[in-house]
Amino acid sequence: MEESLRTMTKVFRRECHRMLDSERTTMQGADGMLMILQLAMAGVNKQEHGDFGVALSEVLAAWKYFLLDKLQLSHSDIPLPQNYDLIRKEYDCFLKRTNTVDLIDVFIMFKELRINEDPEEPLTAMQLFQFLIGEKERSEKMDPLPVCPATPSNKAICSPQIQRVVRRVFCSYLGLLVNSKNDLALAYTLDNPNRSLGHSAFTDLRHAACDSASSLFLTVTSFVRTIQLGGKGYAPPESHPLRKHVKGLSEFLNFVDQCQEVLGETPNPREAGSKLVSSIRAALVKGRSNGDPVYLAAEDTAKSLKERIGQIHTMQTHSAVGTGISPARPKAYAINHSTAYGGRETVKVLMTLLDEEALAPPCRNKAELLSEDHAVLNGSSGACLLTLYKSPEAPTGSSPKPLRNRVLSQQEHIKSKVVRPTIRSQFACTYNDAELPLNRVLAFSSTSQLPTFVLPAPKKLVPLPVTMEEEHDPTGMDITLKGGSVLSVLNNLHAWSVRCAHTPRRAPFF
Structure with missing residues (x-):
């Protein structure tokens, strides 16, 4: 199974320029496909019922039907999910918008892209279905997750979930350098490490990207560059929703710029890949102690990725046939033709690494993947990708407000009712205004506050x-x-x- 998947991916990478508009199109593995399906179902529910959300059981039921339908296998014994046509359309639009393809798309295109010397069919549709659904047993060789040494310091705290999430963040940063349109990669890297760009910032960014009809990364780049280089005359107004997130967005873009500089200025792919992985590791472990689980997982992941990048570079260098991967081919009319070649060899290595990650077996615990697998690095519990994409709910008044808000509201209500008496002179009878005398404005609540001086009758x-x-x-x-x-x-x-x-x-x- 492993060799068949790699053969299929290799042929796809060699010939994909015949069918795809971009040569930097990245692949979504089994876990990525399931998360995109969850977002698609939640989006359809919002269109139909006004609520962006979906039950885990509904996602798993639709997941099996979706795989059989896309692989053109029999699914007569499985009930049709509600609004399945809309879900399928939303799923395909997400892939197209993010310049990605899934493993089933690669399998379908392989049949059209292969040439005579390539194997006819390395695996069948049913074998691919069993792999995606998780029925095949996971082999130690195919599992990309590094195994932590069984030492007393990390035996109990280096959990597989943290390893998986940390590795996904590493690959998301590398994938963003290859394919900047991948919104799913940006969702995992925007606030990892913590840049104060949580749920509210991601929601504002999605709305701004929707208004400009562009990707999330392009929206961040355009906004920050306009502020940095545009001057006061071209800067966005203070009412712009991203204005309150300028600091965090600038930090994120500056880090990506540093990685882009390493990618373009380091000619040796092995050295460039090592620098990129080290930069990501330094950002994730900043401020963490040596015994922190994320620190241990980041150390092991960085070591594993560096070794694999070196192996891929060696394999591509000594390969007589070559990989056929030629991303970002410079055009003849490019303004800076020589710079367009910078980092091409490193991008080839990174794309091969990302393809191998996409071929990893699916996560066994679907509930953990879809419900609690996103915000592990920042320490928040119960957060997931679905929650991140869901817009914050406006208060409806059904639940009690915080105590501080209620106290401030009551104080404002009392202040609005207080009548400030006006001190008037002894010639008050000469005033023509309709205000009441002071002795009628002041209400004495007790007998001790009554005036003690009483004038005799005239x-x-x-x-x-x-x-x-x-x-x-x-x-x-x-x-x-x-x-x-x-x-x-x-x-x-x-x-x-x-x-x-x-x-x-x-x-x-x-």
Whole structure:
């Protein structure tokens, strides 16, 4: 089985330029195919029911039907999954958008691409189905995971799950250098190591990529380059959703740029591959102790990948026929024709390494792969690729808000109801506004807060005789004389002064 898969992949790589638009198309193995199927089913459920999610049992049931249908085998005894046509379409669109193919596509294209001297059919469709479904026994030789030495320091903590996730992150970084459109590779490398680019940042990045109809990596590159080189006139506005993730995105892109420089400036593929693997290892183990499980897994994975890169380079150098892989062939009209050749030999080695990783047997524990296998490096539990692709839910009000939010909301509600009294002078009666007096605004809640100073009742005034016709304003402010009598003026002034004298004085306000 191992030799048949490698023969099929070798023929595909040699002749794929006849059918594919890009020579840097990468392959998805059994685990990658299952994760993409899960995302496709969740996307269809969101379109049909508004909820981006799918049960694990539904994914496993659709997985078997999907493999039989794509391999054109009999599947009459298996029930048809709901919305299967939409799921299949979403799955194929994901592969096309990310410039990837799965093992079944390679198997189908092999029949059309092989030439006379190639073997007719290294394996049958049923054998490939059994391999993808996980029915074949895993051989020690085919398992790409390094075995940790059984020492007291790492015997209990170097788990297979951590080894698998760490190795996937290494290969995702290398795969991103070969195929920058691979969104699945970016999802595993964006926040590994931790760059504060979690669920919210990935969601904003996906929305920005959808709006610009480009890949995730191209969206990151365009955004960061515009800020770094565009100046104030061309920089995205402050309201741009990626503005709050500038630091983390810049760190991620700077690390990828450093890897690209190593890829293009180091002519020896063995040396270039070793430098790339060392850079990735240094980033993953930064800040971790020697006994950390991720540290141990990263050390073993880096050592294993360096050895395998050296073996592949030696094999390709001494091969009389050659591999036939010719990625990124420079065009005659390229602006920088000589630079286009930089790193080509290293890319050939990396593509061969990634193809071997895609031929690895599937993970036995599907629940672990689909439910808890993504955020192992950052220490969070219960996170998975499906959760990462799911947009954060807006609060509906059904669940209680955090205590801090409730306290702040109550304080704002109380502040909005408080009436700030205005301190007015003793001539308040001269104001024409409709505000209530201070003694009616202040509400005394207890008898101890009642005012202790009470003015006596005003004395009854005896009006002076008025001899001339007169009119005055009821408020006592507007006095109009019609006869010009001095006595009338004096009477009105006297009444106004008595009214002001008996106006209740207000207690001082503190």
